[in-house]
Amino acid sequence: MRLRSIFTTVLGAALLAVSVSTPASAASGRFFYDYVTVEGYDATGFLTNPADDECINLPGVGQENPEPGHTPRNRTDTWATVFTGTNCEGDSFRLRPHTGGASQRLKVRSVVFG
Template sequence: MRLRSTVAAAFGALALIVAVPASADAASGDFSYTYSGLDGFPQIGFLLDPPSGVCITLPEVADPASSSPAHTPWNHTDATATVFAGVDCAGDYFTLRPNGGHASSRLKLRSVVFS
């Protein structure tokens, strides 16, 4: 009887694993932003298929003492992007809708998290 219960439980767990979609841990698409390069000219940064639920500090603007914040974000992922004024998802924030949400150059950001 125990063997039958164990086999049934294992089969049920396998069926549940197969039924759950695998894409739950990443946003599909790209997220872009503008920042000032070392030469002072605007550069475009990209995050391709970023992980969901993880705070991402934008590497080009990670040090507030030596860089201006990024601006003009475009969210071309399938997830909502919440951008933050500070590193490590701290400070003021703004939410960008999926599939084309964007903001002007007045919105300053240093980090982002995708839902």
């Protein structure tokens, strides 16, 4: 009888730990973008399983880099809205889930999913 109680307690604690450690809502997949580094090299940045409803400034193309990112490709399962400025400001463009993408002409510095 006591062994069953201990097992139930341990199982409950394990399930609680798993449910607390997983994000409440996140896009599944990757979001890609190309950019030129401050040193002048071509690079590809990406976000893996980004959080929903949270503005994300894209690494490598923030205010420290005068060149914005370009050619965004949304391979997540959620709509992505890209912005020309940091902090999800400026002009925006929506990219559909899984296959959404844009040409090199679309300049980006931040994105929000959802």
